[in-house]
Amino acid sequence: MCTPDTMDLIERLLAIPGKNTRRLIINLYCFKYRGVVEWDGMAFEKMNNLKRLIIESGSFTTGPKHLPNSLRVLEWWDYPSPSLPIDFHPKKLVKLELLAFCNCENLIKIHESVGFLDKLKILYADGCSKLTSFPPIKLTSLEELKLSYCGSLECFPKILGKMENVTSLDIKNTPIKELPSSIQNLTQLQRIKLKNGGIIQLPSSIFGMKELRYFIVKKCEGLLLSKENEGEAQMTSMVFRNPIDFLDLSHSNISGEFLLRGLPLFANVKELHLRGDDFTILPACIKELQFLKEIYFEVCENLKKIRGIPPNLEILCELHEADGYKLFRLPGPSIPEWFEHCINGSSISFWFRNKFPVISLSCVFVGLELYAGVWFTLIINGNKYLSPHIFLADLSSDLLCICDHIEELFYDLVLSENEWNHVVCTTSWVPQPIKQIGIHVLKQGSNMEDIQFTNPLLLKEKRDFHNLPTWRKKKSLVFVSSRNDF
Known part of the structure; x- marks a missing residue:
């Protein structure tokens, strides 16, 4: 344990003849001492054979004015000075593999x-x-770089040459404003995660990084794409087929303008997260993302319109708000393939048992009027229920509506408890008829075994019939045949 007398003790030991000729290792553990260690910073001046210095805790009045160049290991937690001594040139650290300023x-x-x-x-x-600045780096052996919780650091360090061992960057609570174009020199980088940061501007070079798979910007103040570099980024993305397949921009004030300009650059994205963002319109360019399966x-409280659906989309999650239904309007002449059940016309039916399932109802309206209204009618076991009137506007073209x-x-x-309930859902639209209607079951709140789109009683009769003995099946068939002959 180090105390205020620790440094004086070390100096007195070093004054003993012959002590300075031996290899020295000093480990100071100051966990139990809560005071301030008072010293003049010169305690290590005569330790010319000091090989390892580890100080794991403690509060010192000042930083060291001298450190021996003989050091092979230097570990000092809560280092008390903004810089190392100017005469510290540890040539013995040429094989330094870990450096921490935490x-x-x-x-x-x-x-x-x-x-x-x-x-x-x-x-x-x-x-x-x-820490306000970080020097340019050319660390060819570097595997890990951590710059989180640096509240004054706004610039990511420039990468001066190819660094092939860094595969992930995870930076939290650091207000970096711009990633340098030289980030492409991290040639094996697979994952970038920036969280709780400022407004970040992306370089065009990021779209040419061949190994980058995950790009995550969460709870940041915003994301910008340089106008000067947009054309270059577009070309780079087309040439290299940017491999990013997981894109998370949640809670980062993502605007509709950024989506309009930025989404086409992520041509290979398969999973897109836009939770809690500020855009009002999901632009039509979303249809160009042919590999996108999940959104x-x-x-997204301000979301009003979805102007397109990617051709291979499987999950649109989650449409609903916690406190009630939400209506989504999309251009399009047909219901998405990922709806479990759809038919032409304005009426659809299904059977359920136990509790009413959590479903989305989709309708295709033929656009002939600028303004119209819609309401839904449920008939459950013969009992009729009518929904409130829902007003729709701007219906000059075919419109797909999803009511979650x-x-x-x-x-x-x-x-009916413990029995199958038959539901007929009818959609009425004033003044035009409805072209198509469909149902999608939200699996998170439903048991798929308790939902059927064909009459489960008829299915049971068929199963019972197939389980009959062979002689009974033949007799039944003969009976039916004789009635037809008659």
Whole structure:
């Protein structure tokens, strides 16, 4: 344990003849001492054979004014100075593989030499709240780089040459404003995650990174695409077929303008998350994303229109709000293939048991009028229920409407317990007829075994018939045949 007398003790030991000729290792554990260690920073001046210095805790009045160049290992938690001593040139650290500045709250700048430690594999600078700049780096052996919780750092370091061992960047609570174009020198980078940051501008080079699969920007103030680089990014994306297949831009103030310009650049995306963003219209260019299978935009309170559906979409989740139904309007002449059941006309039926399923109802309206209204009628076991009138506008072309959580439109439904309930859903539109109607079951709130789109009683009769003995089947067939002959 280190105390205020620890440094004086070390200095007295070093004054003993012969002590300075031996290999020295110092480990100071200051967890139990909560005071401030007072020293003048010169305790290590005469330790010319010090090989390893580890200080795992403790509060010091000042930083060291001298550190021995003989050091092979230097680990100092909560380092008390913004810089290392100017005469510290540890040539013995040529094989340095791990360098950590974690939680060095007084660290303002990192020396440029750190950027050229070609044996360095791990570089941590988490929690350096006053760090304002990071030197350019050419760390050919680097595998991990951590820059989270650096509240004053706005620039990601420039990458001066190819670095082929970094596969992931995960940066939280650091207000980086721009990723440099040189980020493409991280040639094996597969994942970028930026969380709780500022407004971030993307370089065009990011769309040419051949190994990048996951791009995540969550809870940031915004995302920008440079106008000057947009054309270049478009060309780069087309040439390299940008491989990003997971794109998460949730809660990052994503605007409709960014979606309009940016979505086409992610040509290979398969899963798209836009939860809690501010856009009002999902643009028609979404249809160009041929590989997109899943879209998530819960809590998008300002979303009004969806102007297209990707051709291979399987999941549109989640359409509903927690407190009731929501109506989505999309251009299109037909119901998406991922709806479990659809037919031509304005009426559709299904059977359920136990509780009413959580469903979305989809209708295709033939656009002839600018203004119209729609309502839904449910007939359950002969009992009729009418929904409120829903007003629609701008219907000059064919329109696909998806009404999510349809059950929220109706109250006091009378259901048969422990039996199959037959439901007929009819949609009425004033003044034009409805072209097509479909049902999609939201599996999260429903048991698929309790929903049927054909009469389960008839299915049971067929199963019972097939289970009859062979002689009874033949007798029944003869009886039917004799009636037809008669």
